[in-house]
Amino acid sequence: MFEAVLTLCLGAAGAADAPANGGPPPCRDLLLPGYEAPTEAGCTAALRAAPPDRAAMAGGTPDCRPVGDALAVEEIAEGVFVHAGLVAEPDRDNRGDVANLGFVIGARQVAVIDTGSAAWMGEALWRAIRQRTDKPVTHVILTHMHPDHVFGASVLEVAGAASVAHAGLTRALADRQGNYLESLARLIGPVALLGTEPPQVVLAVEDAAEIDLGGRRLHLRAWPLAHTGTDLTVFDSATGTLFAGDLLFDRHTPALDGSVRGWLAVLDRLQREAGGEILRVVPGHGATALPWPDGAAPLRRYLDTLARDTRSAIAAGLRLSDAVPRIAASEADRWELFDAYNPRNATVAFTELEWE
Known part of the structure; x- marks a missing residue:
């Protein structure tokens, strides 16, 4: 199989990123989805028949190459595939591959759930889909605003997919995307971020919505303030x-x-309102799937501990700086990346609960 790619270099994206020694700038081949063909000639013919606007905008000329690497995915239920991101902070080695992503194949269409930290992940996810079906990818569903879940979406949008998200996501992401992209460029490197653009949400979910993929429906639910203010769940009732x-x-x-x-x-409502229908749950990080509700027990224990310890610190009159090291300290050996995240969580919880 062959696919269309466009080579984009840092010098073309911004002179500030050009090498100081005057050597050739680092480049990345960007996938142009939708031109896949069994032969190079077929791919080239498709490019000639419908030249991509994206290539003109980038100032380059696309050509056809053998298909690149796809994301590894696991089929956790019939027609439901999940890529397990690393349990790690984004860095130049993992290029931001630190979140779980997925897709669901219906009788007529495909929906993607979350798209990773950068355009390269959307490209690799597209290839994984194309290895399994040629059905159109019609929807990209974003579960919340955090950068490790949303910045691969534009690749799939170019291919014709409509991005779907919580009604609050567009505003929340607009307020933060500059900082998110700057941070990602520093963490994973500017080359890995080449071609990355914010998603353009066209279907905003205020409360609930359904997507019919043909023979299976996805039920979307927007939640009140919880992990973030933009949390959205996706339930495949068929599995x-x-x-x-x-x-x-x-x-x-x-x-x-x-x-x-x-x-x-929200955890209480999920268990109360849909607990009997849910057989498995895909977390945003960690395993590809967990049993429900047992899979949520460690998270509930952590959040209960976080809230209880925070209230105890407030009741004892501790200042924030003194309280943070103590809050949820008993959970330290039960989680990875604890020192990176628990102090932030303690700070957020203290700020919230001191006004109860």
Whole structure:
């Protein structure tokens, strides 16, 4: 198989990124989705028949190459595939591959759930889909605003998919995307970030929505302030699979960017309102799938501990700086990346709960 690619270099994207020694700038081959063909000639003919606008915008000329690397995915239920990101902080070695992503194949269409930290991940996810089906990818569903879940979406949008998200995501991401992209460029390197653009949400979910992929429906639910203010879950009723995004963590220390009380309330509502229908849940980080509700027990224990210890520190009159090292310290040996995330969580929880 062959695919169309466009070579984009840092010198072309911004002179500030050009090598100081005057050597050739580092480059990356960007996938132009939708031109795949069994032969190079077929791919080239497709490019000639419908030249991509993206190539003109980037100032380059696309050509056809053998298909590049695809993301590794696991089929966790019939037609439901998940890529397990590393339990790690984004860096130049992993290029931001630190979150779980997935897709669901229906009788007529495909929906993607989360897209990774950069365009290269959307490209590799597209290849994984194309290895399994030639059905159109019609929807990209973003479970929340965090950069490790949203910045591969534009690749799939170019291929014709409509991005779907919580009604609050567009504004929340607009307020943060500059800082997110700057941070990612520093962490994973500017070359890995080449071609990355913010998603353009066209379907904003206020409360609930459904997507019919043909023979299977995805049920989308927007939640109140919890992990973030933009959390959205995706339930595939055909297999009983819930994509929870970062409303569920496995192994990776949970990251609180919203409300600890709200997060616990959402977990309660999920178990109360849909507990009997959910057979498995895909966390935003960690295992590809966990049983429900047992898979949520470690997260609930952590959040309960976080809230309890925070209230105790406030009641004891501790200052924030003195309270943070003590809050949820008993959980340290049960999670990875604890020192990177628990102090932030303690700070958020203290700020929230001191006004109860």
